[in-house]
Amino acid sequence: MDLMNQIIARAQGNKQRIVLPEGTEERTMRAADKLIADGVADVILIGNPAEILAFGEANGLTHLPNATIVDPINNEKKSVYANLLFELRKSKGMTIEQAEKLVENPLFLGCLMIKNGDADGEVAGAANTTGDVLRPAFQIVKTAPGISVVSGAFLMFMPDKSYGDNGVMVFGDCAVLPNPTAAELAQIAVSTARTTRAIAGIEPRVAMLSFSTKGSAKHEMVDKVVEATRLAKEMDPSVEIEGELQADAALVPSVAASKAPGSTVAGKANVLVFPSLEVGNIAYKLVQRLAGAEAVGPILQGIAAPINDLSRGCSVDDIYKLVAITANQAIGIKEQK
DSSP states (O other): OHHHHHHHHHHHHOOEEEEOOOOHHHHHHHHHHHHHHHHHOOEEEOOOOOHHHHHHHHTTTTTTGGGGGEHHHHSSTHHHHHHHHHHHGGGTTTHHHHHHHTSHHHHHHHHHOOOOOOSSSEEEEESSSSHHHHHHHIIOOOOOOOOOOOOEEEEEEOOOOTTTTTEEEEEESSSSOOOOOHHHHHHHHHHHHHHHHIIISSEEEEEEEOOOTTTTTOHHHHHHHOOOOOOHHHHOOTTTEEEEEOHHHHHHHHHHHHTTTTTTTTTTSSEEESHHHHHHHHHHHHHHSSSEEEEEEEEESSSSEEEEEEOOTTOOOHHHHHHHHHHHHHHHHHHHH
């Protein structure tokens, strides 16, 4: 069974409540029907119930009526969510009238459902920008305990199975934070390790990458990675983290034996943490295009509950897979508590 099938099977075995705020978007409705049919998640669609059910009937989506459908304009908990939003944002100047209006926005409503304990995770972005998806997430759900930065990881499925864990690797951050400080980079490392455990189901061996291995070069950019490695080890001593390492020292046993002898990570890393977004984004695209790897992501990490952003060019299958991944993140968060 490949990893994606394992992720789906794990979601099926411990169903989570995943809210899809773009409930009247066609690809979202088609994905919801398949997710319900396969028992991957308890799907919550936000949108006009009549519109959703009419689309399902017209297109043979027989499982769509089994979704929980929440009308953003008229729902029984509207005042509860408005009051919750008001309490969360009144220190920023929000009035109750503004809160009552904002809860009609499905992206805000989805996050409020999570904050209120009515949903476990969210997937959106098929019809909205990343900024629109993340803004209510930051304002309402906020970051996980001990984490102040959100980052983006990619699952990388390598054709060469000798790398990572049978060809599975996790790269971070490749999507969000342009130039992290040492403290922020440490948080990214810990978040990526936790993502690896929660989604890939493998024990992370984290390489903090640089253009230097164990002092082979001197530069402030190297110093940042060295300090980030120290801080990451302090944050979560349960994770094997090694740095600073060059990419070949992280991946190739013979190079590791020469450059970082005795390391438990060097030569067999399955998690690569890049020193900046510029490096991470370039690296994952190069590996994807030149090595023929499959890249799945970005998977957002560091938020207190899993909220993931789709590309507006996504397919039904993309939504289906990201819901399964989000469910696995929710399971992992619950297991940590």
